[in-house]
Amino acid sequence: MRYATAMSRPLAHPGVASMTIAGILYALSDPIRLAMVRELLRTAHGLNCTETACRLKVAMPKSTLSHHHRILRESGLIVSERHGTELTSRVRTEELESRFPGLLQSVIDAYDQECATAGRRGARRAS
């Protein structure tokens, strides 16, 4: 499956049948990518790289952010479309749900829980 505008290098996205559980889990096995997916899930129309970086509140080179986007895209987790010089990405929620029902929500719930526990620990240390 290819999403592209005219005159741009096409971006490769796997079809639903090519998504693998190992690939999805690898793409989600990084705290930054987990945070990216959670932020993307909170938007209806996706986010471009600049918006994603702002929401993550983590300073990182644009090339690093692009690398994370590429891993998410190649696993099938997100779709990216070019708008001018920017790529806008969103989570392929429905396709993921059709391929692996409940999986993504389960991972995001676990990540939320980990963040909440870390937050409580941080608050205890600070008090």
Next chain:
Amino acid sequence: MRYATAMSRPLAHPGVASMTIAGILYALSDPIRLAMVRELLRTAHGLNCTETACRLKVAMPKSTLSHHHRILRESGLIVSERHGTELTSRVRTEELESRFPGLLQSVIDAYDQECATAGRRGARRAS
């Protein structure tokens, strides 16, 4: 947390609070390790390396299997105990459930579904 018998090199296992979602997902982001965990979940008392290799029906060097066990152990997914010269491993089901409720079952369900789909495709090609 350390599980060991006298006179053996102790095996390091993370405590429940040290398990991370990224670490768990990385450990599960490999088809062999997914298959290992599924086989271990099917046993009440765990499996040693020889038994695991037999059940996987995949020929691989013992060192490769040990490497996969180590990654699973260090993520917190399994606990290994020495019995003579063999290590017996089992999934830390209750501890995982307390840390990330529903996560492991959700991953194994997705893996089962992927295996079933691949099986149906294989059968169609063969017919």
